[in-house]
Amino acid sequence: MLPARSRLTHRDEFASVIRRGRRGGRSRLVVHLHRAPEESGPRAGFVVSKAVGGSVVRHRVSRKLRHLVATRLDVLPGDVRLVVRALPPASDATSAELAEDLDSGLRSALRKLNGDVR
Template sequence: MLPAGSRLTHRDEFAAVLRRGRRSGRSRIVVHMHCPAEPGPTRAGLIVSKAVGGSVVRHRVSRRLRHLLAPRLGALPPGSMVVVRALPPAAGATSAELGEDLDAGLHGVLRKCAAGTRRG
């Protein structure tokens, strides 16, 4: 479970990350990150739409992603905001596969933030 202070909760926050952040896509997930302008708590949110599957499948994917994302928040720059969007293939993925995609996605957005590129 993500700590309360580490969650994105408002639609505006999600929209800001998706609109202004960097993006790194994988086969099962897309990681969006708004690079920090000022230090603060690192916060994260998940988007798991109906395209992923029914409610049972969506909640299973959400639980897995939350469990995988929580320990990785400490490695991100302070003040960053992350949104992980699950794609339909995430429904059949194992936790290990989602973890690999999450690591690769986070590495990709961190590299793009450091390079200063817009989106890609």
């Protein structure tokens, strides 16, 4: 579970990360990273739309993603804001598949955020 201080909660925060951040896309999800002016520890939020499935499916995907991100927050820089956007194929994915896509997306977005675009 993500602690309350590690969650993005306001629409403006989500919009800022998605609009200004760097993106790492995979088949099941897209990772958006953005550096915030204040350093209060990394914070994360999730976007799981109706395109992923019904409410039960969306909540299952959200729970899996929250669990995966919680274990990875300590490796992110303190000023980073993260938004993970689930795509429709995430509905059928296992936790291991989502973890693989999340790690790959984070690596890609971190590289772009640090200016090492390959």
